[in-house]
Amino acid sequence: MKKVIDGYARSQAMAALSGAGRANDLSSQTTQSLETHKAESMSYVLEVTRDMSLSGIQTITLPFKAKSIIIRAVKYDTIQDSTGFVSTNVQHAQYYMPTKYRLLPNYAVALNDGVNIFKGNVINITETGFGINWERTGDPIGTAWLLILAITHGGV
Amino acid sequence: MKYCVIKNTIKVIDGSENPIEIMLQNAQNSGFTENEIEILTEEEYRARKELEPIPPKEPTTEERLELAESAIDFLIMNGGM
Numbered sequence: 001m002k003k004v005i006d007g008y009a010r011s012q013a014m015a016a017l018s019g020a021g022r023a024n025d026l027s028s029q030t031t032q033s034l035e036t037h038k039a040e041s042m043s044y045v046l047e048v049t050r051d052m053s054l055s056g057i058q059t060i061t062l063p064f065k066a067k068s069i070i071i072r073a074v075k076y077d078t079i080q081d082s083t084g085f086v087s088t089n090v091q092h093a094q095y096y097m098p099t100k101y102r103l104l105p106n107y108a109v110a111l112n113d114g115v116n117i118f119k120g121n122v123i124n125i126t127e128t129g130f131g132i133n134w135e136r137t138g139d140p141i142g143t144a145w146l147l148i149l150a151i152t153h154g155g156v
Numbered sequence: 157m158k159y160c161v162i163k164n165t166i167k168v169i170d171g172s173e174n175p176i177e178i179m180l181q182n183a184q185n186s187g188f189t190e191n192e193i194e195i196l197t198e199e200e201y202r203a204r205k206e207l208e209p210i211p212p213k214e215p216t217t218e219e220r221l222e223l224a225e226s227a228i229d230f231l232i233m234n235g236g237m
Contacts, residue, residue: 046172046173047157047171047172048170048171048172049159049168049170049171049172050168050169050170050171051167051168051169053167054167054169054186055186056182056185056186056187057182057185058169058170058182058185058186059174059178059181059182059185060172060174061172061173061174061175061178098217099217143168
């Protein structure tokens with residue numbers, strides 16, 4: 001059955017079809033952007049060392065701006081260790097001191113032999129990396145070995 | 157991995173994959189000038205580390221307890237207490 005379409009109805013129909021086309025284009029672009037985004041590298045693992053007799057800022061380079069960071073730290077050749085979690089607004093370290101575990105807010109690394117403490121807090125997370133501000137309490141010595149997992153995500 | 161160390165030592169200011177200019181910056185942040193540090197490759201660092209004398213190991217808690225018990229036994233047996 002033929003349907004008579006007047007000029008107004010025709011223009012409405014054409015507009016609807018044109019809108020659908022644009023919607024399809026946008027959907028295709030979004031899908032492509034999403035696929036590109038999913039293919040990007042979102043995490044980075046690196047090893048870092050630092051002598052525990054030294055304080056000061058140690059800058060670590062990354063290929064992106066990290067949104068969260070996990071730092072596992074050990075004092076080489078001992079059982080002193082710590083695990084730190086860092087996000088954009090908070091950081092916390094959980095560490096072993098003879099003979100118990102403790103939490104240290106506002107720091108991402110804490111190596112504690114029961115008397116001497118070597119601790120670091122993550123500062124200044126940028127597009128190219130971040131810094132660890134090392135502080136010493138008492139006279140910690142030895143070498144801190146860090147394994148760092150940095151994670152990011154697209155967008156701002 | 158590279159190691160920015162205090163010259164002629166194995167004291168690591170920055171052991172990482174950082175570019176050399178960042179390592180130099182990290183050395184300055186710790187109070188060292190360019191003349192006071194050197195940057196070693198992994199192989200050079202390991203070779204130097206092997207030459208370092210190994211410090212005596214600290215006794216474990218169990219070993220400390222055993223030593224303390226032995227000392228107490230010795231004092232008791234010899235009338236020192």
